[in-house]
Amino acid sequence: MKRQWMVAAAIVLAAALVQIPLVLNADLACLLTLDEKILDGRKLGIDLFELNPPLSVYMYMPAAWLARSIGVAPELVVIILVVIEIVVALIVVDRANVAAELGMEERTLFLWSFAFLLALLPGAVFGQREHIAVAALTPFVAVTALRWRGLGPGRTTVVAGLGAGLAMSIKPFFALVVGLPIIASVVRQRSLRPLLTPEACSAAIVVIGYGAIVATVFADYLSLYAPMVAEAYLPIRKGLGGLLPLPIVVIGASIAFLRLLAPRQFRITGDATPWLAASIGGAATLLLQGKSWPYMAFGLCTFAIAAPLLQVSTRTLRKSVAIGGAAAIVLIAAYLSSPSPGFPPLAERIQALVKHPRLLTITDHVGLSHPLVRQIGGAWVGSSCGAQLLASGAMLRESSSQLADAERARLDGIIKFERRHLLEDIRKGRPNIILVDTYLLSSFPFDWLAWANADPELRAELSRYREAEDVGRVRILVDRSYQDQ
Structure with a gap:
């Protein structure tokens, strides 16, 4: 497995090097600036205001603090920390696959697929909250997919749950990505047991703990700023006519490629179902937020690609399907990195x-x-x-x-x-x-x-x-x- 990990490491390292001149997008630059002001003594909710819940600001505080401590650019530290998160996610997924006794070929496919999906696919989304959240969510969906197949994911389940809890704390909408694969399992098993797994319980504990912290430490945000956000910001949204085409096309393409790559898995009980459910959850987060900004579609796109990609077999893969799949992935990557309405050079x-x-x-x-x-x-x-x-x-x-x-x-x-x-x-x-x-x-x-x-x-x-x-x-x-x- 050493060679496979070397390839995965090369993919992640290449992504990190590509990101050095690119990572400083508007949202990341804004949140790092707020963190630096907090380090200078300003207080969030009193001197500083942010539309999103407090974790959106404080999740970048380690990068701002480390950068100030060692005298480097904070965006470089962000890249390093996100790469570490991706590597941890890959390790957790691989350990779960080992515990489930998957074969070497399937473990390698998982490893290389998610090294690409979490490190290279993001492009301009790299380091944004959605990217960090989806990387944290991936082990949870992987564990749920193993349980769907009747396999035991071992002791990594609690870590996977912690990641899912972090993602839902970053944006509560990600509860749909977590919840739909679980609901599919509940319906399939006709039992509530999938709601009580170690990963589901640890995710719930993280969310409840975060909610308690916000209610006590950031009460001003809940009483003053959050109502204004609900009144004036959340209603700013596109109509369904402008939001639905992307999920329909992406999920439709995912199902079509799944049908071509693995006809036996093209059924409601197939191995790809949890990944499709997660992508539908990602589509729901996009629709609920209503902004149609490309980075908000990262969860939808990542899990929609994963569903057929994890069913690939090099022995049976037709050249035309491989070319079509590669073209679809390139188009999705281009969409994710498409620029927002810009301003002239100033x-x-x-x-x-x-x-x-x-x-x-x-x-x-x-x-x-x-x-x-x-x-x-x-x-x-x-x-x-x-x-x-x-x-x-x-x-x-x-x-x-x-x-x-x-x-x-x-x-x-x-x-x-x-x-x-x-x-x-x-x-x-x-x-x-x-x-x-x-x-x-x-x-x-x-x-x-x-x-x-x-x-x-x-x-x-x-x-x-x-x-x-x-x-x-x-x-x-x-x-x-x-x-x-």
Whole structure:
């Protein structure tokens, strides 16, 4: 097995090397920046605000702390830690396969398949929360698949459950990825025993423990910020017509390839059923979140590919099927790495105005400020990387719905909350560059500067800035009193 592990290690190492110049995407840069501010003494929920539950921020804290301790870039530490997670997931899956007495050929197929799916397939998704969650979930689904076949997964089950609990704590939607394979087992066995396995119990303990920590340590998030997120952010979603095509195509292709590769497994009791159930759970998470951002489809795509891939036999694999499968995987990888609505290049223009600026944005898109502020060696002075996303959701709801007076009052309160924190950020952070977007949710032309100036106090603060230039959809404001030394 040493040779097989060497190949898997080469796949993971190649992925890590490819990621060094790529990994710093907007979400990761934003969360690392918040972690660095927490290390500097700021407090989440008081000085800093994040749309997602606290684990979204603190899961990157080890990388930020280690990077500061040893003096390296935090994104490099993120790559190393995610690679370690992938290796641990591969080891847990392999140990379960050994305990189940799978043959060497099948163990090798599992090892190489998940080395590829967890390390190379993510592309631009590498290091994001969904990637980390799916890597943590994989041993759980693998253990469930072994039990489905009537095999014993050994002592790795508790570790697999801990990973599933971590994934559900990162995003509760992943309970569907965990739950559907279990529900399939319950229906098949006509018994509740699959709900009481060691892996299911340990996953539940992690989720309950995390919930207790959030309720006690981060009570402000639950009482103040979470209701606003539910009111203004969660309703921002695409219609089913824009969400359904991807799951239909991906799961349909998975079933078609499964039928071609392993006709005997193409039935409800086949070995691939738990993997298909997990991919359907991934599709459900995508539909429930309603954003159709590519990284949210990573669970759907990973387990949909795994279902037929784990049934491959090199002795019977037809060339046409292999080519078609490879093409499908390439298309999925391209989709996962497709860029989000972008902004024009701003780094050189900003540096020509101010070297290493204190930066702030007026926008609802995190991609305007991150990773830009890190790339130019600037300082982010905002209290939230999500910028005015809650305000944009509130305004969109107010413009498109018939609302009761109480609901409209809550939305108005959210908009006031965003304006108040923008005012505090300008007063406390004293940015010398403010970037102003001209679109709402990257879809509708919108004058964010007029929105800010509608508040008298904000208008007074913004009067200290002059508009240096427009670059595409972005207006660059510079502090009138700043003189570049």
